[in-house]
Amino acid sequence: FIYAHSWVKQRHALIRILRSEVHMSTEERGGSGPDPGAGVTIGATVPTGFEPTAAEEVGEKIGAEARIGKDRGRIYFRIGADKLPLVHRLRSVDNLFVVVAEYNNYQFKESKEETLLDLQKLASQLPWTIALEVWKMNNALKKKRGRRRGGNSSVLTPKGDVSKEGDTEADSPRPEDEEGRDEDGGGCAPAERDAADKPLKFRVTCNRAGDKHSFTSNDAARDFGGAVQEFFQWKADMTKFDIEVLLNIHNQELVVGIALTEESLHRRNITHFGPTTLRSTLAYGMLRLCRPQISDVIVDPMCGTGAIPVEGAIEWQQSFFIAGDNNDMAVNRTVNNTNHILKRRQEGGSSAPGLRMDTARWDLCRLPLRASSVDIIVTDMPFGKRMGSRKKNWDLYPSCLREMARVCRPATGKAVLLTQDKKCFAKALSRMGGLWRRSHTVWVNVGGLHAAVYVLKRTGWVHGAAAEDGAEGRGEGEEEELL
Numbered sequence: 001f002i003y004a005h006s007w008v009k010q011r012h013a014l015i016r017i018l019r020s021e022v023h024m025s026t027e028e029r030g031g032s033g034p035d036p037g038a039g040v041t042i043g044a045t046v047p048t049g050f051e052p053t054a055a056e057e058v059g060e061k062i063g064a065e066a067r068i069g070k071d072r073g074r075i076y077f078r079i080g081a082d083k084l085p086l087v088h089r090l091r092s093v094d095n096l097f098v099v100v101a102e103y104n105n106y107q108f109k110e111s112k113e114e115t116l117l118d119l120q121k122l123a124s125q126l127p128w129t130i131a132l133e134v135w136k137m138n139n140a141l142k143k144k145r146g147r148r149r150g151g152n153s154s155v156l157t158p159k160g161d162v163s164k165e166g167d168t169e170a171d172s173p174r175p176e177d178e179e180g181r182d183e184d185g186g187g188c189a190p191a192e193r194d195a196a197d198k199p200l201k202f203r204v205t206c207n208r209a210g211d212k213h214s215f216t217s218n219d220a221a222r223d224f225g226g227a228v229q230e231f232f233q234w235k236a237d238m239t240k241f242d243i244e245v246l247l248n249i250h251n252q253e254l255v256v257g258i259a260l261t262e263e264s265l266h267r268r269n270i271t272h273f274g275p276t277t278l279r280s281t282l283a284y285g286m287l288r289l290c291r292p293q294i295s296d297v298i299v300d301p302m303c304g305t306g307a308i309p310v311e312g313a314i315e316w317q318q319s320f321f322i323a324g325d326n327n328d329m330a331v332n333r334t335v336n337n338t339n340h341i342l343k344r345r346q347e348g349g350s351s352a353p354g355l356r357m358d359t360a361r362w363d364l365c366r367l368p369l370r371a372s373s374v375d376i377i378v379t380d381m382p383f384g385k386r387m388g389s390r391k392k393n394w395d396l397y398p399s400c401l402r403e404m405a406r407v408c409r410p411a412t413g414k415a416v417l418l419t420q421d422k423k424c425f426a427k428a429l430s431r432m433g434g435l436w437r438r439s440h441t442v443w444v445n446v447g448g449l450h451a452a453v454y455v456l457k458r459t460g461w462v463h464g465a466a467a468e469d470g471a472e473g474r475g476e477g478e479e480e481e482l483l
């Protein structure tokens with residue numbers, strides 16, 4: 001009750017602030033920040049290439065129109081204070097933050113000294129109030145959820161350096177929260193610290209992209225961070241911080257935000273990791289591309305640790321998922337991951353039904369499935385780098401496309417396939433004798449590798465009747481287009 005009460009109080013306080021700040025002048029609000037009367041802007045990092053998919057999810061679940069950031073891998077949308085809990089239900093987003101201020105055309109000075117001085121001045125001029133209230137509300141929300149789930153929320157963990165150039169993704173796999181529809185990976189330390197009136201611990205993380213800057217992201221984080229410290233009298237702590245201030249710089253664009261998630265949400269489902277475990281957010285994006293329907297049979301024939309079918313079985317409970325792999329260790333990991341989710345659900349007293357998912361050990365080239373029995377295939381193929389080899393892919397990819405065509409329903413079946421071995425894939429597809437038609441391709445970044453997600457539609461051609469080697473399929477010319 002106490003926590004629910006504090007959440008309601010925070011919400012009312014924010015609504016009061018939102019109302020009162022509508023009447024403040026731009027200067028009083030500290031410059032070119034967003035108009036708070038219209039709500040707050042939430043920013044989210046998403047897997048690159050999946051920005052439109054994430055924007056679509058925001059529209060569907062929150063009813064807000066998301067805009068895609070100039071910087072790839074980011075979307076922004078405005079919400080009212082009451083929509084904050086819904087933000088944590090988004091499955092396409094890796095990290096969430098509330099925007100303090102954004103400048104589309106920030107005039108960075110030519111000299112490093114002048115630019116850093118400007119950034120220092122900026123810290124005291126920003127309209128922090130609303131963003132900080134949202135951050136507090138978010139903490140209360142996390143705490144409430146933690147209580148509801150039996151106080152099992154994670155604590156703040158060390159996060160590495162003061163600032164990172166470019167990519168913000170942490171790569172080392174680490175067990176994290178279960179699927180929890182309301183999970184956000186958040187701890188409860190900030191609210192407690194706040195209540196005890198101790199000075200907050202903070203850090204500034206700067207992500208910078210663009211080659212025309214006279215400063216590094218470390219310079220910016222250090223000098224802006226120093227000014228933030230002075231302004232708020234907070235204590236800098238790079239590892240055990242309560243609040244993380246974000247400075248995102250992309251060419252002339254500058255966005256200051258406050259993180260609402262302490263860890264990327266992409267690790268939400270998996271506890272037993274493998275060498276190439278796919279991010280849950282990317283798995284979600286791939287599944288969304290094929291728009292699963294009620295009673296669809298969805299297969300991941302190369303499931304590895306099961307990131308795709310596990311995400312699917314949690315999110316699309318009206319479909320049925322089958323996962324398989326030819327590697328015993330992979331099959332065990334998938335089973336362990338599903339069991340872990342079921343156990344956590346049980347311990348949390350959840351009444352959610354079990355996962356509609358089966359796992360098998362099989363060879364993808366000879367699937368123990370009837371012809372035309374599958375609606376959708378979603379899989380992450382061996383790139384031939386960490387998993388398999390480029391040489392083996394020349395045999396694997398054609399066999400795989402042919403066998404997938406056999407089990408997939410003609411005319412209505414779909415396949416969403418991720419690979420970085422685009423050349424091999426293009427060649428294999430061109431030799432499928434018209435069994436598959438390419439619908440579109442999404443270009444993605446997987447651990448720094450430029451990969452493609454191919455969305456294929458199963459044509460009406462009956463497997464076995466189609467001629468091999470492109471007689472009825474696409475010509476060699478189309479390979480170029482696929483690469």
Ligand SMILES: C[S@@+](CC[C@H](N)C(=O)[O-])C[C@H]1O[C@@H](n2cnc3c(N)ncnc32)[C@H](O)[C@@H]1O
Nearest residue numbers: 277278302303304305307325326327363364380
């Ligand atoms: C890129 S990994 C999939 C990773 C997975 N998405 C995850 O999140 O862990 C490719 C998987 O294909 C499996 N594989 C390779 N050849 C196979 C075959 N002929 N039949 C079934 N699985 C195969 C490998 O064992 C590997 O687990």
